[in-house]
Structures are given as structure tokens and as C-alpha cells.
Amino acid sequence: MESSYGRGSPRYRRCLALLVAVVTIGLIGGPARAGDVDNETCAACHEEIVAAFAKTAHGIYYQARPALRDYGCEACHGSGTRHIEEGTVESIINPANSRQFDDPILCLDCHRDAQFQDWEFSSHHTEDMNCTDCHDAHAEYGGALKQPVPDLCYSCHAEVLAATRMPSHHPIAEGKVSCNDCHNPHGAEAMLTRDIDNRELCLSCHPQYEGPFVYEHAPVNEDCMICHQPHGSVADNLLIYQEPTLCLNCHDMHFHATVVGFEGVSQDRLGRDYESEEDSWKRGMLTKCSQCHSAVHGTDNPSQATSSGGNGLTR
Amino acid sequence: MRRYVCAVVAVGLLLGITASTGQAEPLFNQWTLSAGGHYTGLNDYTRKVGEYNLGLEEGMGEFGLAYLLATDRGLLVDIDGNFYDRRNILGHAKYRRGTTMAIDVDFRSMTFREGQDLLTNIEAREEINGNPGGKMMGHEVLDPGADYNTHRREVLTRIKHAITRSGDIRFLAQHRSLWREGTTQMTSTSHCITCHVESETCTRDEQSHQIEGGFEADVSEMMTVGAEVGYRRYESKSNAINREYDIAGFPPAANPGRDVEFPSRLLFSDTVLPVFVLPETEKLSGKVNVRGRFSQATSLSASLGYNTTENINQDLTASSWFGHANLATRLSRKTRLIARFTGRRVENDDPFIDIRTFREGRPGPQPSFDFTRYSTLDRRDGRGEVEVIHRLSREATIDVTGGVRVLDWSSFPDTLEGGTATTVFGEGKLRYRPSRRFTGSIRYRAAATDEPFTTSRGILEPRLKETLVRNFEDGETVHRFLYYYEREQFRTVGATTEPTLAQEVELSASIRPSPRLNLTLSLLAEFDVNNDIDTFDVERTSLRPHLNVNFLPTERVAFSGGWTLNQMTSQGPIAVALFDG
Known part of the structure; x- marks a missing residue:
């Protein structure tokens, strides 16, 4: 039910697809390879495709440009003269067959927006993927992606699909966050949307952790991924392991955990009761470090212990 | 509204x-x-x-x-x-x-x-000879049954307008606002008399507003340049919790008559102080970029940027320069080369922290804990890699990548071992695609790091026995009481569980028997080892098989199924203490 209104919904994908198609084609003045064979000639054999083309993202844009409206097929498929003569599949350009060793990708001739210009350096491209692996240029407006995101992404990245079903996860399955919020599938800068590294990207939505703080936690400055698994995790708060295992990867065990506990109930100076068992110290010190070190992302407030210089990240 | x-x-x-x-x-x-x-x-x-x-x-x-x-x-x-x-x-x-x-x-x-942590695990008292000892820890939940939740809203507006009729120059603008309101659980800890954790409800009222502006211009048929500047302001109007810290004093049973010493071990006692105070921050950023082609065979993408973030409450600033350059070219009809370079330099203000004198007025050592807080943000980070992709045949390609990353913390004086981590990495991949119905690949990656990431102070202690027989100041063998701060100074700087050698092997296959059916199988194995210090050998092994099936019987109906297993084994001294307990 949630995904019916999510950013991963078909409607949202339609918007994205047309953004890609209309804006970028228009900005650079449109393709200029038309002119040998008009669309009516193509329709003689490919009637359904030509008839449906007007309502594709490309078709909507072409309507405003007479040359493209009449000769739009050749904008992507090149001159149709030889194809008419020979009638073979090999005699016409098929953008779906354009791969990384071919001449510059056909679609990029028109789609020259900044978001596409790193395509040739991207992991998707070096994996020999093609625009048509994800896009269908002949689909009606809104359907230029072969599947809605995130399903399209999951068709290759199944491990991410599994992660988003973990108990703690970014609300991708709920339709409130999309793959494209963090990733640029056409990009090269670590495949992220716009930021130079993971930390900058995370802070764009979680600015409260940016600081700079007087008292820092080093991995927060380093890379959020040291502690967090952004797609999903068994542990709370997208942590890669539950506490205290995660903390013990870098820190040694709190030495109070070795204290032997008193069996029974006793009072402190203020008359407060303390119910204790032999293993109570282990239980208290080896369950969840952030119960006491609650300002784990950094703080300006010193903690109480003098000997640690106020560095305890407890307030 | x-x-x-x-x-x-x-x-x-x-x-x-x-x-x-x-x-x-x-x-x-x-x-x-x-x-x-x-x-x-x-x-x-x-x-x-x-x-x-x-x-x-x-x-x-x-x-x-x-x-x-x-x-x-x-x-x-x-x-x-x-x-x-x-x-x-x-x-x-x-x-x-x-x-x-x-x-x-x-x-x-x-x-x-959020759920509520009831803190019930935090309740203990030390035993000394069968009697209650001095060390105590307890908890108090001041708002039992509280229902914590936050409401997050976001408005994002993006505008692109062609300034010229030809569309060669485009104006870009963006505005983004985030609001987060609600309640959350906040715990604070007082070390007075007992170690006492209190939980209270804290209201959240945070806002972040960001504006960006810039332009893109096609300077030629093959080259586009652009520039953008941005400003972001974050502020929290959340109510800070005021926590009452008790009078600092030794627990009575353990240290009778020594109350006078204990207050100097704590920065504050018998006072009310705010906790959960988030600073107001401002961020300014700017970036220029160029993208395009030198020729039909060679593409370039490069950017250079700067940003500065200020903690207004504390007058602290962190600034960074960053840049990247990518170059792709075809060496021949069968060979492509891609070179990628990134670099970053971050500098942070270093405030002086004035700490009260430890054991003030008492006989014996009275060390000063004043210090300058150097930031782990400070660094120079450079990375370069070259990838060569060669088509062996129409069906097969081989992809070889080699590179180096140098991460230098030399501006961070607390790092005692030079502060430079150098990682050399290489990757090879063979991919086979005989038809559109089948794609298979095998990949191997190795990365060796000579000085993995570590914090400044050192984080792992040597065995306590070794600690007790050394004098940290002059190397003489002594047996005496150790203060907390002495334990910290004994800690081994440079020890980390980050791998010195990380290896990955991945097998992957994608089968598409028909346009409507797709099957993906893969197996990823990771082997991480850190043998930097003999006593801290760490090994991690991870095995991740996964299977995914997509079936689209009609254009309107799709079935997807996936299964992934992530099996991870860690071997290191830290887990022993945990599970032994």
C-alpha cells in the first residue's frame, strides 16, 4: 500500500523520465540527423510503433519541432535509406546495441545535462550497461524506465533489496526514500548524487551531526559507513552490528565490566535502592554503550570525568 | 500552515x-x-x-x-x-x-x-568480601511509557531556466527546507556518588534551510562549464534538558573520609547543567566544474570546490577544499582507459580546553589535563586510479584497475606514528556475455594498507599484566595503584581492527531465458586481515550468496523474489571479553 504513493511509484518515474527527455533534448537544440526518410515511410512497416511515438517522452518534445515531428525516427536510428533498400536488422542503427566500445553513446548526443556527462566514467558504463538496459524510449510518457525505481535497481542489486527488508532500514520499501535520493545511476563520483563523499551526502539530510563539535567522535568525521549500513541492518539505527559489538571493534571493554556484583539490595547515600547480582556489572557495561555515551556523534558539552578531559560524549 | x-x-x-x-x-x-x-x-x-x-x-x-x-x-x-x-x-x-x-x-x-529504552540493565553494586562495596550504578526513567516519535517534513524546489534563446546558458537554483519536530529519549549520566543514568523526554524542533544558485554554459559543441554556490543554515530550538548533578563524593563504604578528593576528579558537581544542546551551524559552499570532450574518443570531467562550516555557538570553523578529475579515452578499438583522481584538504579550528586540576590540593601527582583539541577532521586525502578495459572478443572483456589512496593526518599532532595511511589496491575482472540472455563475471580485488585508520589516543589496551609492571614515564618496573588517566596513556596508539589486507572475490551470473524472466546469481566472499600488531591479530570473513528472480508475465504484472545470506565471521581478542561474560 505504501509504495502506491511513494517516490518509487510509476508516476514519479514518469516525471523523472520526462525531465531527462524533454529538458536535455531541448537544451542542446535537438538532434540533427533527420531528413532522409520520413516517419510515414517508417510507419508503412512499423505502424504501431510510429503511431504510439507521439505520446512518448521524446514524442511530446518532437511535437514542438516540425523537423523532428516528421523525421523523428531518424534522430535516433540514423538514415533509413539503406534499411528500406535491404530490409534487414543490420541495416539500421539500434541504440540498444550501443556499448562502451562504440562511438560516444548515441543518447548522450542529446542528453548533455551535467547529470549525464559522467556516464562514461561510471561503474554502470564500465559494466557494459547501456541506456536501454534501464530505459525504453518507445514507452508512453511515464514509462521510459522499464520498471519503477527501486524495483529496477533491485533487478541487479538484489543484496540491497534484502537489506531494505531488515528490521532497521531507510524507508525505501515505504516509498518515502528513493534510490535516486542518494545515488546517481548516470554518475561517477562514487555513484552518489552530488556530494564528494559519503559523509557529505548523509549530512545533507542529517545536518545535526555535522558539527564541528568541541568533542568529536573520530569515525563521525571519517565516514558514516564505519558504523552505519544505510540500506538496512539487523541492528537498531542502521548500525552495522548491535552495540556493544560495534563499539568493541575499536574500543576495549569498559573495565568496570570486570567488577563482581553484590548479591542483594542495598542503598546509596541518598537512600536509593540498588538491586544487584553477581553479573550485574557485566550486564550494565556490556549491553548498550550509548545508554551513557548518548552524544556519540559529538557534542560541545564536556562530560564529567576530569581525567578524560571531558571527552566521554555523555551529554 | x-x-x-x-x-x-x-x-x-x-x-x-x-x-x-x-x-x-x-x-x-x-x-x-x-x-x-x-x-x-x-x-x-x-x-x-x-x-x-x-x-x-x-x-x-x-x-x-x-x-x-x-x-x-x-x-x-x-x-x-x-x-x-x-x-x-x-x-x-x-x-x-x-x-x-x-x-x-x-x-x-x-x-x-522510537522505542523506549527502560535502562533496566543498569543497576549494580560492587561486592567486597561479601559486603556491598563502593561502586554503584543505577538508572531512573523519569517518563516511563513515553511514546517517542518525530515528524519530518521536506520541501525541495529546483529551477532551471535557459537564459539564452539557444539554451546554451542555463540558470540553476535550488531551495531545500527540512523540519524535524517531536520527542526523543535523552539519557544523561552523573558520576557523583554513584554512576547514575537518567532518562527524560526531550522535545525536538530542528530546521535546516538551504539555497543554491549557479549556471551551466555550453562553451562549445563539446564542452560545458558550470558553477554553483550554496548556503545552508541548521538550527535547533529543541528544549535542552537541565540535569541536576549530585554533590561529588566517594561512595561511603569504599573510601570513608576521602570526600574532599573526589570533587577534583569531576569537572562539575552539585550543579544543574543543560544536556542535549545542538549547535547552530552555517555552511557555505562553492563549486566550479567542467565536463565534455576533447575529441570523439576522449572525455573529461573535473570539478573544484570549497566549503566552510561554522559552529556558531562555539565559534568553531571547519573548511575544506576538494576536487576531482576523470578522464576516459579509447586507446584502440578494443581498449578503453579511465583515470580517476580525487583530492581533499580539510582544516578545522583547534580550541583549547581548560580542565580543572586533578586531585587539587592533595599530596601526590596532580597532573594537568588541559589540552588543545586537534580535530580528526584535519587531513589531506588523495586518491588516484587507472582502469583499463580490453575487449578480448565480442563476448568477453577484461577489466584491470590499479590505484593508490594516501590519507595524511600529519596536521593532527596527537597521531604518533606519522599519521599517513597509504592504501594500494588492485582489481581484475573478467566478464563474459555471449548473448543478451547471459552475463557472467568473476572479480578479484585486493587492498593493502600500511597504516589503517585509527583515532589519536589509541584505543586498545595491552594486557593488564604488562601494564602493571611498567612505569609509563621512565620505563622502570613498578607496582602501584593506577589512575584512570594512566590507563589511557598506556593504550596502544595505532591499533585498529581496520584491515591491513582486504580481499574480495565475486562470482556473478545473470540469466535471461526470455525477455520476461530474469535470474541473477552471485557469490561474494570477503577476507579481511589485520596483523599490524601481533597481539591484536584480527580476521573477518564474509560470505554473501544471493539469488534474485524477476518474472513479468504481462506488462502490468511483475513478480520478484530474492534471497540473500550474509554470513560474517570475526576473529579478534575483543569479542572474547564480551562473550566470556
């Missing part, structure tokens, strides 16, 4: 655009209204499962509205919105006017719920 403003703006945009269509012939002009409902029951309810829902036992109607208008003169209006419940609302509006104007407005509202 803001949501109504957004709705009014969206409707106004829609009406204005509709009126401006003039005599254009619509290709699409359609409304879609959807309605439904849901009911949430709380049987077997755990808040964690419902962390993105209201968590209320209630029925609620759902509504959706979509409008699409496209004309033969290049006008496009696409609006859709969905109401799930009063906190889960999404909306998107898109406007295009030919090639000259593009506007996108997104609205996103969601809720996030």
Missing part, C-alpha cells in the same frame, strides 16, 4: 499553467483521483516494526491525486500527491515550458517512531 502554503502554490501553478496553454493541442490532459483506506491494529505490535507509521490503532482514508497535461507546444505539467495519514504525505509537481524553463517541487512528510 506550511503544508497549506505548498498546496496553494501547487494549485496556483496548475491553474496558471492551464490558463496559459492557449490554443495548444493537448496530447495528454487527464486527472486521476484514487481513494482507499487502511486499518492499523496493534495486536503483536512492536514499535520497531511500525517505525515509519503513526503507531495508532485506527482506520484512515488514503487519497491520491494526479494531473497530467502535455501539449504540442512543449508545455508539460505533471502533478501528483498522496495522503496516507496526517504525517505521511507526498507530493510532486513538475512544470516544463519547452526548453526554456523546468521547475520541480517535491514535498515529503513522514514520521519516525
